[in-house]
Amino acid sequence: MNIALISKIAAEVGTPFYLYSEQRLRQNFQAFADAVKTLNKATVCFAVKSNFNPTILKILAGMGAGADIVSGAELELALQAGVSANKIVFSGVGKTRTELTAAIQAGIKQINAESESEIRLINDIALELGKTAAVGIRVNPDVDARTHEKITTGKKENKFGIDWNDAYRLFLSAEQFKGVSLHGIEVHVGSQILDLEPFREAFVKTKKMLTALKDKGVLLQTVDVGGGLGVAYKADESAPSPADYIAVLQDVFGDFDGEFVFEPGRCLSGDAGALIASVVRVKQTDEKSFAVLDAGMNDLVRPAMYDAYHTISALKDGKASRTYDVVGPICESADIFGKDRVLPELDEGDLVAIETAGAYGATMASNYNGRPLAAEVLLDGNRYAVIRRRQTVAEMMGLCQPAPWV
Ligand SMILES: Cc1ncc(COP(=O)(O)O)c(C=O)c1O
Structure with missing residues (x-):
């Protein structure tokens, strides 16, 4: 310093x-962007909740980042920073009608729904607006992220995501939602994860869902693997690099020819x-x-x-x-x-x-x-x-x- x-x-x-270092922020994003180049198709959506300063968002948007948002205000911030709507994904268990309406009107890339009633509401709003909303289901993988309990999100007792069996049933009955294109799956197991194993477990479960759906003729186009990659807070700690993380993803998903979405926050801005x-x-x-x-x-x-x-x-x-x-x-x-x-x-x-x-x-x-x-x-x-x-x-x-x- x-x-x-x-x-x-x-x-x-x-x-x-x-005090923020522009150089470090750029390096962090570049490392992630370089790591995902090995994939067929990928969008890196910065988790706005980790740092929503408009200048930080503008720097990342200028480098090609999308945005992972969790509120209507974050949607506005991302759009104002120059993130194009087709690079914005929206998660959260309590999205309101107003927030969902704004997201559908803006035509964002994907709303990650966290309950069946949310999908029904998205469907109703989209039909009222005469639009089709792009929706993914956030599944609860019941994976222990081995991080602090208050930043673990993917265990059964957590409020996040839809249970596997319910998600499977909803994907198979997607026809009932005429205003929704149910084409993606999201899995986010927690934050500040330093061990790649929980990611692998979540990826393996997600892959199984893709295969089970494919067997029934349902092809998902987007796999959103959330955020969560940790950073070293202590001098003697080391965090996996984006490249290590992507290698695990590739190992599990191999031949998936759809699009991967990433929602890193901490490992870019931390x-x-x-x-x-x-x-x-x-x-x-x-x-x-x-x-x-x-x-x-x-x-x-x-x-x-x-x-x-x-x-x-x-x-x-x-x-x-x-x-x-x-x-x-x-x-x-x-x-x-x-x-x-x-x-x-x-x-x-x-x-x-x-x-x-x-x-x-x-x-x-x-x-x-x-x-x-x-x-x-x-x-x-x-x-x-x-x-x-x-x-x-x-x-x-x-x-x-x-x-x-x-
Ligand atoms: C759905 C979702 N995506 C992405 C993130 C960003 O996580 P991180 O900052 O650990 O990368 C979070 C944060 O907990 C989240 O809940």
Whole structure:
């Protein structure tokens, strides 16, 4: 990290802020795009939920990325960023009539339906609009992704997807849905997956479904394998490359001549971002040394919510010689970024970087404890731009209005 440059940005923008590397983002997307070139036909749809800053979306859209969306607002963001509708896929268990109508009107690539009643609603809306909606069924593969339980999505007890047997029955009776072209299958088992085996298990099950349907004369055109490829949050961790992951896919699907869709989020945006914060206080107790930052769990909730580990570096020279619990200022004991981190001696005003915060950082932020949303800055070599300025208190409270009787 270029400490002098980051210090300059911090002096200008204030802390905390998210800092994104355009170069790393581009490299990550390129690696994925290169890996899928070995396939017959593939679309890489960036999971907008991991980072929805319009500039980030525009960079990826410019490189040919599609978008994986989960709300009507994400649909608008993707379209505004220049993603063409025929590269947008839409997942989520609770899509509303309004959201589905917007997606069908826009003519997106595929709505991944997560229940039979959703398919019926899509069918009704499409018939009302005089259109045919392209639909995939998100199946629940009952595969354990071996990741944190709160980011596991493909087990039977999870709310996501349609049970295999029900999906099979729906594919075979697709004729009943006159407004729907039921031509795809989606399987997403979870997030931050570092072991390729759960992917293989899900692919094998999906392949079996394709074969069973083919035997009945039903040919699916699209296999959407979701996202989930993890990143290394710890120095001693390693994540499979997109090429390793695609090799497993090819091994399982071999001769499938339809189109593959991918929904990677974290492995594109995660290590392209860091949360930069200042030390506001160094607090010594009998038990611990605490480095209290001006960033809190409202800016990066992953450690508090998922017990997630993020590497923390002090942006100063010096030997790592002191052990700190690095915490935020929020009135919650869960507001801890890292325990027992060995860092150079910290002073008030020093800068620290909480690394790999480009995914599920800014998008999961809140105003808890009356804290305006942090700024986002894009770095490209030596040039940088604020791509979202810090929220003001007036903006934070701008939607409130008094009750007439108070
Ligand atoms: C349906 C779906 N697709 C894609 C993703 C993106 O996952 P990741 O960021 O782990 O690649 C998620 C996130 O959980 C998801 O739920």
